[in-house]
Amino acid sequence: MNILWVIVTCPTPHEAVEIGKKVLAKRYAACFDVVPRFASYYFWPPKAKRIEKAEGAILIFLTFPKYTERIKKLVKKIHSDKLPFIGTLIIKDVHKDFIRWMKDELVS
Numbered sequence: 402m403n404i405l406w407v408i409v410t411c412p413t414p415h416e417a418v419e420i421g422k423k424v425l426a427k428r429y430a431a432c433f434d435v436v437p438r439f440a441s442y443y444f445w446p447p448k449a450k451r452i453e454k455a456e457g458a459i460l461i462f463l464t465f466p467k468y469t470e471r472i473k474k475l476v477k478k479i480h481s482d483k484l485p486f487i488g489t490l491i492i493k494d495v496h497k498d499f500i501r502w503m504k505d506e507l508v509s
Contacts, residue, residue, distance in 0.1 A: 404495050404503065407462040407472050410441070410486040417458040420479055429471045430462035431503040463492075468507065 407430070411417035414435055421433035436459040445453040462472055473487050 402495075402500055403466060404492045404500065405464055405466055405469060406490045406492055407464055407469055408486070408488050408490065409460040409462075409476055409480070410438070410457060411460050412455065412457045412481060414458040416481060417460040420476060421460055421462070423479060424462060424472055424475055427471070427475065428506065428508040429468045429475070430464040431506045432463050434461045435459070436461065463503070465503065465507065 409417070409420065411420065414437055417435040421430075421435065424430050425433060438457045438459055441455050441457065442452055443455075444451065464472065469489055476485060476487055
């Protein structure tokens, strides 16, 4: 069974924690991690020639594929950015005991 990381960039670690707690409370993810982001570089406004720099955090949810759309919908609803980055990575070869724990933690 595949497990996914759902990755969300956030403007602050505080916002990442708040979003994480709301997703966890719905039991759409078994757990989440917040990784401080030292720098992110991008053009702003779009198509501009000026490069902007921002700090923030990367929020990582551990979940099953069937919950990703629920997570995306909730994150988009509560995230402070109009267009937050939300992506997924497939995690393979997870130990069966860990998968069993996840199944027990998430909503049906």
